[in-house]
Amino acid sequence: MKKYGFLIYITIVLILGIITVPLFHSGYLEALVGGFFSVPFYYHLLWFLFAYFIAVLLHELTHLIAFRIKGIRIKALLVLFFVIYEDNHKWHIKLNFKLLKLGGGMVIPQIKSIKEDLTYYKIASGISTSLIAAPIFTLVFGFIITALNLIFFYDMPHYTIFSFFIFLFTLLFTLASNVSTDLMYGDFKAYDKFKKDPLFKLSIITQYVDELSGYHLELLNSHIVKYPVSDFPNELLPILSTLFEYHIFEHIKNEPLLERARYVRMHAHLLRRFMRKEVYIPLAQYIIYYLDKNNLREDALALFENFKRNLDQQKLPALNKIYLLKQTSHVLGLSDEIVYLSRHEHVVPSRFSFIFESLPDFYNDEKALNLGYERFEKTIDDRLEN
Template identity: 30%
Template structure:
């Protein structure tokens, strides 16, 4: 391996040296350096932002038009702090300075009604196509910029133009290389476009979880869509193990939500899996904690109050201290209220106490606080009592004390 490493280094050094010599010999290198000298140092920052916004905008427009040309409506287009979003009255434009933390963009489709397996199949294929188009746009844009740069060095006589296209090309290569690298990355919370494309084509859990999540942004709520996706989620959960990955958690959360808040019928096959779940693996992140509390509501709704309260106590013991205290406090008090342990009307009336997580990103499309309020409704009260058994010796002692008192 060391010998090959030296060989690769020598080959690279030879190519670099040969290229540099050829550029100097033909005068192209001096055109390049003379062009860079024409750019004021402040313009280096300007052209960086131009390259950043142009490459990012083209990438997101790739997603946008891919959805549009396939017949899927759009709900929003995010370009860093700039948000174009659709309402019932048409398209609107807003600026959200907080979105700088994302350092990127986002396209939100309006998937419309999904009422059958055929509809779902069409949607996830179109979704997959839209995921892969944007990286292709990025690669094509990079190729065009590099080609323009090469042709400019050969044929252009304008130092100003050569200076601009040179620095713009350098920035575009750096940014596009970063984008292309990110397309191949993934972790439990993030999937690059190439990874997401593959999973959307091959992974039914990923498909269903993503599509179910995006239907919440549809302008028109459809009961038929909600019912179909819940039933599809139920059928999927019957055939897979209940893992603690983010998308398995999303599916199980959707299933539990249908039972807890929409009075859907419990599936006995899934119920057996739920009874054997250990919540210890779910205490490490926000989604897992939400699922754990939903399991409490699930048991309470089944009138298994002892199990619900036992699980509630276990959550308090096992919840990770690394989680945001505002998150843990909010869900603890909300759950106490919902399950009639201790009413928290005063706490829940103050929206400053709410934990919205990353939902603030979509506040142009929906009010995260109003959405959370819908989940504060108490479950139907179920009387909970435990039999008290006195030991015989204790009872005799009590009778003796009673006798002496009367005397």
């Protein structure tokens, strides 16, 4: 490397010279900056909107292409207020202006089921590639557009404006990719956690799977049994939520889950902890349902009272709270709320329902949940307890 050090140094100097010399000659700055301000304001606004659309579209298309290269089908593509989704082997497009609150887009992969290690690792590789490909492409695209403007097209005012906004959105998207919250992860953050945290990887993969196979259930349960019944780390909660939902509506008993549900009943602060984060409110519901399904009616109703108190303290819109209360009461058989729950404008289980409401699965899943469940047949032990 030392042998070619001087040559590399000269090459870098020449490249920097080619880029920077125009700054001091031939009216470069006047053409670049003057051209930017010479265009009427309304053109700036139009280029701002166009650049934002292009930046979001290309970012999401990179996610999509990465999935397809890895052999993963796509369920839906969301770009600003455009929703493109597959239903019954046909593609549809809708406009949902509520999605503007999302401020970007989303790609939802379609994974029917996972029945073996090979498929699991293939899906994991696809998600990992998609997570890292989009932010890297955004950086590269922003660099190329900006470089072309600075080197070749500095005397084209409209291209300069477009380039400026692309550069701005590149910075914005890159910063967002490095941010994580309780509800979502930026691409870079998600990629890093996905590679390092097996539980996070499993929960991300599971949320995209349509049907849980025996292999998948065994994989989920293998992580649950690693933790004592009294241990509820945040990384475990999405997996617990999935398992509770499955065993409630597939009518399957699971003693370790019942032990955990009973433990939550005896330690009500855990329910309060779950409900502090909106994403875990369904877990609180499932625990109540599972107690009831196992004929522990009094425990379920006592926990439901706790649920109502905690929900009242949450900073959620009133419509979300009303829906969740009516839904839980209805599923427990305490009241008949089917008319209210059947109206699409009322179906708002979370503040982020607007993201998925354009997809057929959203209302179908809520409808299936609202149909409730059958309780397990009472055993001798159940009768003795009651």
